[in-house]
Amino acid sequence: MPEIDVAQLVKTFGDQRALDDVSFTVADGELFTLLGPSGCGKSTTLMSIAGFQTPNEGRIAVGGEAIFDASSRLNLAAERRNLGIVFQSYAVWPHMTVFDNLAFPLKVRKLSRKDLGTRVREVLELVDLAPYEKRYPHQLSGGQQQRVALGRALVYSPSVLLLDEPFSNLDAKLRERARTWVKDLQHTLGLTTIFVTHDQDEALSMSDRVLVMDGGVVQQIGTPEEVYRRPANRFVAEFVGQVNLITGTVAGHEDRNAIVDAGEAARGLRVRVDQAPQPRSSLTVAVRPEALIVEAAGDASHNTSNTLLARVTSVAFLGDHYQYELDASGLALTAQSPHQVGSTDVKVHIPPDACAVVA
Amino acid sequence: MAVVQKSIALPRPRRPLLPAGALQAAVWILVVGLIVGPFIPMLYASARDRPLYEAGGILTLEPYRQLFSDGEFWKAWANTLQYAGLTTIMAVIGGASVAILVSRTNLVWRRAFGRLILLPILLPPLGLVLGWIVVWGPGGYLANLFSQRLHLATLAIDTIPGMSLIEASRLLPVAYMTCEAALARADSSLEDAARSAGATPSRVLRSVTIPMLRPALLNSATLIFTLAVASLGIPLLLGTARNIKFVSSYLYLQWTNAEQPDPATVSAGAMMLLVVATLLLLLRNRLLGAEARYVSIAGRAGRNAMLPLRGLRWPLAITIALYLTFSTLIPVLGLALMSVVVVLTPLVAPWKLLTWDHWHQLSTGEFHRAIVNSLEISLVGAILATALVTVATLVAHRSRFPLRKALPFVLLYPRATPGLIIGIGFFWTYLLTWGVGSWLRGSIWGIMLAFCVRNLPFAYVVMYPTLARIGEELDRAGRAAGAGWWRTCRGIVLPLLRPAIFSAFILMFVEILCDYDPALFLVKPGNEVIGTTMLSQFIQGSVGPVAALAVVQVTITLVVLGLGARLFKIGVTGGHDA
Numbered sequence: 001m002p003e004i005d006v007a008q009l010v011k012t013f014g015d016q017r018a019l020d021d022v023s024f025t026v027a028d029g030e031l032f033t034l035l036g037p038s039g040c041g042k043s044t045t046l047m048s049i050a051g052f053q054t055p056n057e058g059r060i061a062v063g064g065e066a067i068f069d070a071s072s073r074l075n076l077a078a079e080r081r082n083l084g085i086v087f088q089s090y091a092v093w094p095h096m097t098v099f100d101n102l103a104f105p106l107k108v109r110k111l112s113r114k115d116l117g118t119r120v121r122e123v124l125e126l127v128d129l130a131p132y133e134k135r136y137p138h139q140l141s142g143g144q145q146q147r148v149a150l151g152r153a154l155v156y157s158p159s160v161l162l163l164d165e166p167f168s169n170l171d172a173k174l175r176e177r178a179r180t181w182v183k184d185l186q187h188t189l190g191l192t193t194i195f196v197t198h199d200q201d202e203a204l205s206m207s208d209r210v211l212v213m214d215g216g217v218v219q220q221i222g223t224p225e226e227v228y229r230r231p232a233n234r235f236v237a238e239f240v241g242q243v244n245l246i247t248g249t250v251a252g253h254e255d256r257n258a259i260v261d262a263g264e265a266a267r268g269l270r271v272r273v274d275q276a277p278q279p280r281s282s283l284t285v286a287v288r289p290e291a292l293i294v295e296a297a298g299d300a301s302h303n304t305s306n307t308l309l310a311r312v313t314s315v316a317f318l319g320d321h322y323q324y325e326l327d328a329s330g331l332a333l334t335a336q337s338p339h340q341v342g343s344t345d346v347k348v349h350i351p352p353d354a355c356a357v358v359a
Numbered sequence: 360m361a362v363v364q365k366s367i368a369l370p371r372p373r374r375p376l377l378p379a380g381a382l383q384a385a386v387w388i389l390v391v392g393l394i395v396g397p398f399i400p401m402l403y404a405s406a407r408d409r410p411l412y413e414a415g416g417i418l419t420l421e422p423y424r425q426l427f428s429d430g431e432f433w434k435a436w437a438n439t440l441q442y443a444g445l446t447t448i449m450a451v452i453g454g455a456s457v458a459i460l461v462s463r464t465n466l467v468w469r470r471a472f473g474r475l476i477l478l479p480i481l482l483p484p485l486g487l488v489l490g491w492i493v494v495w496g497p498g499g500y501l502a503n504l505f506s507q508r509l510h511l512a513t514l515a516i517d518t519i520p521g522m523s524l525i526e527a528s529r530l531l532p533v534a535y536m537t538c539e540a541a542l543a544r545a546d547s548s549l550e551d552a553a554r555s556a557g558a559t560p561s562r563v564l565r566s567v568t569i570p571m572l573r574p575a576l577l578n579s580a581t582l583i584f585t586l587a588v589a590s591l592g593i594p595l596l597l598g599t600a601r602n603i604k605f606v607s608s609y610l611y612l613q614w615t616n617a618e619q620p621d622p623a624t625v626s627a628g629a630m631m632l633l634v635v636a637t638l639l640l641l642l643r644n645r646l647l648g649a650e651a652r653y654v655s656i657a658g659r660a661g662r663n664a665m666l667p668l669r670g671l672r673w674p675l676a677i678t679i680a681l682y683l684t685f686s687t688l689i690p691v692l693g694l695a696l697m698s699v700v701v702v703l704t705p706l707v708a709p710w711k712l713l714t715w716d717h718w719h720q721l722s723t724g725e726f727h728r729a730i731v732n733s734l735e736i737s738l739v740g741a742i743l744a745t746a747l748v749t750v751a752t753l754v755a756h757r758s759r760f761p762l763r764k765a766l767p768f769v770l771l772y773p774r775a776t777p778g779l780i781i782g783i784g785f786f787w788t789y790l791l792t793w794g795v796g797s798w799l800r801g802s803i804w805g806i807m808l809a810f811c812v813r814n815l816p817f818a819y820v821v822m823y824p825t826l827a828r829i830g831e832e833l834d835r836a837g838r839a840a841g842a843g844w845w846r847t848c849r850g851i852v853l854p855l856l857r858p859a860i861f862s863a864f865i866l867m868f869v870e871i872l873c874d875y876d877p878a879l880f881l882v883k884p885g886n887e888v889i890g891t892t893m894l895s896q897f898i899q900g901s902v903g904p905v906a907a908l909a910v911v912q913v914t915i916t917l918v919v920l921g922l923g924a925r926l927f928k929i930g931v932t933g934g935h936d937a
Contacts, residue, residue, distance in 0.1 A: 052835055078838040079847075082371055085839040091832035095854045104850060105840035109370050119369075149836075156841065157369050 002063025002159045002192055003028050004049070009058035011044055011216075018044045019055060020216040026209075029190040031183070035203040036213035037239065042196045045213075046162055049194065050085050051078030062159055079108075084153030085162040088169070090145045092137040098124070098148050099133040105156040120155060126185070127151040143174050150182070154189070161186070161193040167202060179206055200240045204228060212236045228288075234358045237286035244292070244333050245358070247284045250277045257352050260285065265329035270306050271355040284359040291354035292335035294324055297345040307349045312341070371841075379844035382750075383760040390751045393812050394769050397784030398633065404787045405626035411790055422623035432628065435609040442523050442594070442605060443587035449527035451580045453682075454534025459568060460675060462542045463550070464560075465665040467676040473539070476679075478687050480532035481920060483873035485890050486909035488592050489897060490690025491516060491525050493697045493906065496597070500693060504705040517597045525597075526587055528686040533586070534579040541575035542568075550666070560666040574646065581643040582775070585636055589777030591876045596897065606632055607779055611879065614783075626787070629780045640775040644768070691913060697906035717903035726908055728885070729892035733872055734915075736807035736888065741867035744811040748818035749860055753848050756826055757834060767819075774816035778876030785809040786880045803886045809877040814870040818863040825859035826852070865923030869916050 004026040011019040019041045026032040034042035047053040048068070049060055054075060060068040062083075067076040093101055102120045111119065124130045127147040137145055146166060153161060166182070167175045183206045186193050197203050203210050204224040212219040212227060212235075220232035231237035234245065248262030248269065257270040258277050262285075271285050297309065310328035322340055326333040326348060335348060400411070405423070409416045426432055457476055461469045479487060494501045495516050505511045515521050549571070553563045594605035599612070610628045614620060668675060697703050700712040720726055748770065755766035773781065789796035789805055799805035829852060837847035853860070875890020882891045889912050897905045 050835075050839060052838070077843070078835070079841050079843050080371075080374070081839075082841065083839060085836070087832040087836060089830055089832050091830060091836040093833060093836070093851055093855075095851075104837070104842070106369075108840060108842045108846060111369070152836070152840065 004032075004160060004192060004194065005059075005061040005064075006045070006049065007059045007061075009045065009048060009055045009060070011041075011048065011053065011055040018216050019048070019058075022058070022213075022216070022218055024211055024218065024221055026192055026194060028192055030208045031186050031193045031195060031206060033195045033197060033203045033207035033210045034213060035197060035200065035210050035240070036219075038198055040213045041216040042198075042213050043164060044216075046164055046194060046196045049160075050083055050162055051076065051081050082156070082158050083160045083162055084156070084158035086146070086149045086153050086164065086166045088165040090149040090166075090169070092145050092148045092152070094137050096136075097133065098129060098135050098137070098140070101137070101148055102152050102155045105152065109156060123151045123155045126154070142170055143178060146170065146178065150185075154191075159192070161191050163193065163195045165197055166195075167197070168199070175202075182206070204240070212239065214239070229354075230356045231286055231358055234284060234286070237356065237358045242289050242334060244287045244289060245284055246287065246331065247282065247359075250279050250281050250283050252279065253277070258283065258357075263329075263331060265308055265310075265331040266350075268305075269350065270352040271357065272352045273357055277357070283357060285355045286358045287350055287355050289323070289334045290321070290336040291351060292333065292337075293349040293351070294326075294335045294337045294339075294341055295347050295349075296341050296343045297347055298343070306352060307347050310346050310348050312344045312346055374843075377845075379758070380760065382845060383754045383758050383763075386747070386750050386754050387760060387762055387766065390747065390766060390815075391769055393808075394772055394815070397781065397788045397812075400787035400791050401626050401629060401633075401780070401784045405623060405630045407623055410622045411787060422621075422627040425621075426624045426627045426631075431604060432606075432609060435604040435606045438519060438598075438603055439588055439605045439607070442519050442526070443584050445520060445523035446526040446530060446587040447580050447584045449523060450530045450583050451534045451576055453527065454531045454536075454579065455538045455569075455572060455576060457531075457679060458535050458538035458542060459564065459572075460668075460679070462539055463547070463564075463568060463666055464668050465672060466668060466679075467672055468680075469676075472676075472679055472683075475683055475687075476535050477532045478683075479529050481869070481916065482687070482691070483890075483909065483912045483916060484529055485592050485873070485875050485893055486694065486912050487529060487687070487690055488525060488596060489893065489905060489909050490694040492596060493703065493902065494690055494693035497600075500696075500703045500705060501689065507705060517601050517603075519603060522593050522597050522603075523587075526590055526593055530583045530586055533583055534576075537575045537579035537582075538572055541572055545571050554666075560668075563666060577646050578643060581639055581646060585639040585643075585775045588632070588639075589636060589775075589779075591777070591779055591879075592894070595894070607777060610783075611779060614880065626783060629777075629783045632777055633780050636775045636777060636780075637772075640772065643775075694906045694909050694913070698903060698910050699907075701903070714903075717907040720901075720904040721907055721911065725887055725892055725896070726904055729887040729889045729908070730911060732803045732886060733889040733912075736803050736810065737868045737872040739804075740807040740811045740871045741864050744815060744867050744871075745818055745860060745864045747811075748815055748822060748863060749853070749856070750848075752819060752822045752826055753852060756823070757831070757848070757852060758844060767823075770819040771816045773813050776813075778813055778874065779879065781809055781813050782877035782880035785812075785877065789881075800881070801883065801886070803888070806878045806881050806886060806888060807871070809881060810871045810874045811867075813874060813877050814867055817866050817870055821863045821866055822856070822859045825856060829855050861926065862923060865919060869919055872915060872919075873912065 006025070007023050009019045009022040010017065022041070022045055034045055036042045044053055048055045051067070055068070055070060057070045059066060059070065066074055067081050068074060093104070096104065099120055102123060103116055106116045106119060121130065124133055127150055129144065129147055129151060132140065132144065137148065140148065149166070167178055170178055179202060195206065207224055209221060210224055210227045211221045214235050220227055220236045227236060227240055231240065237243045237245070246262045246266065246269070248260040248266065250258055251261045251268065252259040253276045254270070256272055258273045260269045260271050260283055261267050262269055277283055308328040308331070310326040310333065312324050313327050314325040316323045321336045321338050324335045324337065324341070326335055326346065328348060333348060404411050406418050406420065407416045408419045408421055457472065460466045461473045466472070493499055495513060496502065497515070497517055502513045505513050514524065516525060550563050550567050553567045554560070558566065589607065591607040591611060594608040595611060598605060598608055604612070606628070610625050610632070614622065614625045696709060698717050699714065700709050701714050702712060703709065721730065751766055751770060754760050755763050755770070785805065785808065789800040799808065833855070834847045834852055837851045842850060872889065875888070875894060878888055878891045879894070882888070889908060893905050893908055
């Protein structure tokens with residue numbers, strides 16, 4: 001089964017570089033996500049793999065076999081790449097029944113009528129659409145249409161599955177169900193999959209690994225945990241989830257922690273670092289709101305260092321947690337806690353391990 | 360959940376026998392060759408010292424020198440510009456007014472007017488002109504009736520303003536359609552906002568609606584001006600008798616009636632006309648910008664609040680009704696009446712002169728041949744042209760063929776090219792292409808080819824908006840599934856395009872049936888078509904049978920369009936996006 005190898009892709013539209021030296025490798029059976037805001041180049045990357053965009057430079061190989069190589073002018077036509085793709089609009093052919101939609105790729109491959117019927121029904125079973133084979137797309141719900149698109153992409157056993165924002169047209173409830181369902185299916189089939197989304201929740205919950213992209217440049221590649229907990233830079237920290245950014249100067253170094261002075265409020269803040277930073281250099285640290293520990297100012301606390309005094313400026317109840325906007329002597333922080341804190345004067349503890357240096 | 364069993368060995372998709380690029384290139388070459396090709400022999404013919412059918416000869420600019428030194432030619436240009444200018448002003452003001460009234464005000468019967476106003480452009484142009492002449496022309500029925508019985512002078516239609524009026528009534532729908540489409544696209548909440556801000560309806564019109572229409576006005580004005588410059592029927596039928604020559608009729612008469620026909624000079628004149636038409640088309644493309652070039656069929660949902668006309672609701676409706684009556688209904692009725700009386704004169708009551716002789720003539724000789732020939736070439740031509748335009752539109756918008764971007768411009772080019780130039784171009788082309796050419800020249804198929812090329816743009820403008828609404832992901836899904844370009848087109852795009860293909864066919868049939876001017880240079884005894892027969896017989900004075908023939912043409916047109924509209928409605932649902 002194939003591994004996808006994308007190397008040094010460059011795509012320009014006029015003066016604009018839509019893809020700037022994009023490289024990554026997707027392991028066999030992996031669910032790999034391209035995550036980024038709209039216009040970041042994630043769809044261009046996917047369409048380059050599918051064969052609907054022609055990059056100016058770079059190389060794409062599936063299972064060791066090059067399907068695109070700018071240097072040797074190799075550009076296999078989309079129809080000869082044998083990839084399965086689900087489009088954002090589903091692109092279910094409106095003039096064909098569900099059965100015919102799935103049969104089309106097999107007719108192109110000149111399967112016998114009997115084999116074709118068997119295979120289509122097998123896949124309809126797999127995507128839970130067996131009772132609907134005679135329906136036309138307009139008689140189906142959005143979720144069912146999406147499964148038709150998925151079935152159509154799977155019916156010819158493609159080497160790779162490409163998903164282009166497949167959940168963005170579903171409503172919130174259905175979207176969550178579809179995610180689990182697709183993830184399970186992908187896992188069962190062991191199909192190497194590239195998934196494009198701008199929704200960080202989707203990316204974190206489904207992927208084996210995530211590639212975060214912005215302005216055509218790869219920002220970080222890592223597991224969902226790595227990307228969330230140890231963002232490589234400010235962009236990744238801000239794009240994936242909510243974040244507090246604290247900027248200060250490096251005052252010293254102790255064990256695996258840097259000591260950072262961030263204004264009046266946060267002097268001597270301990271921050272976990274991988275390498276010792278230059279003393280007196282400027283440093284920006286990202287901390288997730290749910291990593292902050294908020295307690296009433298009077299409570300006895302086991303945390304003494306990295307604890308700031310703050311005033312609550314607003315509280316919002318969000319069902320499973322409370323969100324606090326805090327003012328720690330001029331430093332604005334957002335914190336989340338499952339507990340309600342009674343007073344307006346609070347202590348905020350910033351665990352050194354929850355801090356990631358982003359700049 | 361069942362695991363996908365690979366119970367069946369799935370082969371990889373195979374390469375098609377014919378690479379898609381070859382098919383795309385062939386279509387591209389065919390389209391460009393058919394549309395641009397005929398002008399090359401014409402250019403060649405215009406720069407020779409003798410006609411191409413005479414042996415020998417050298418390249419020279421003598422024909423141009425001769426043409427430019429002819430005072431008549433420049434006078435014809437002056438007349439043409441005056442005629443086209445007047446036509447443009449009348450047609451644009453009229454068309455835009457009706458469009459605003461119909462789509463933005465509470466005019467009475469506005470829905471019916473919105474449909475009826477299109478009639479002049481759907482009816483055969485030549486038939487309509489003959490109708491005008493029969494009724495309003497010098498010695499025309501109503502013109503005589505008014506002057507003799509009521510002592511009221513009617514407008515002399517054989518003057519330049521008179522001819523412009525007829526041309527304007529024919530081209531008014533062009534302005535109407537462009538403005539109506541612009542209004543349908545524009546958000547009417549812009550107008551509602553102005554009214555909320557305290558503007559009166561007339562103020563809203565002046566300050567919001569009309570300024571928003573400016574691009575549509577400029578666009579339709581350029582097109583109407585070009586079409587008026589290219590017009591031949593009205594100048595020939597009404598101008599010639601009064602010795603008012605226009606560029607088109609000047610060239611035609613030089614070709615046919617001069618004591619010493621001079622094809623080289625005529626070709627030079629045609630080249631000049633072609634250059635002017637091309638410049639106007641380029642100007643229009645510049646005015647339009649890339650996006651707004653095509654009218655989208657898709658309407659906006661929701662109804663607009665209508666500007667109240669108050670006391671003018673009825674007077675304006677009656678004005679439009681009168682206009683339609685005098686410009687369209689009466690000429691058509693005049694033709695019908697003319698076809699069943701010996702002579703049409705206010706001196707004797709028509710029912711005393713009833714006769715079926717004119718209609719009997721239609722079943723014999725040239726008239727009969729013309730009807731059969733026209734039906735044949737309309738049917739075959741519409742099928743061929745629709746097929747070609749369909750594939751060409753796919754190449755232009757749904758392929759990666761390197762030269763595809765040129766196709767939309769080329770496909771629209773004949774719209775602005777005067778019919779007589781296409782006729783002259785094909786005449787020389789047939790002359791220079793040996794066996795095939797001489798076969799085409801001697802049969803109705805040569806005329807069919809010229810008519811097809813002339814009317815290709817209509818098929819394209821019908822086809823493109825529908826194609827644009829078929830999401831590109833639908834055919835990408837086909838490609839990803841393993842189907843090649845042509846297989847994807849056949850299996851996915853063409854079935855979805857079916858309603859548009861059908862309406863393009865209907866439109867092509869009607870346009871070819873009603874066309875006439877390219878054929879004037881190609882027609883020979885035996886291969887007459889309805890248009891050329893009407894023109895030549897009318898000039899020879901057999902008005903009655905010509906009127907009957909025009910009634911036949913009008914009837915076929917209306918029946919085919921009506922049938923098409925009915926069938927078309929059924930097919931529309933197939934074209935929606937996923």
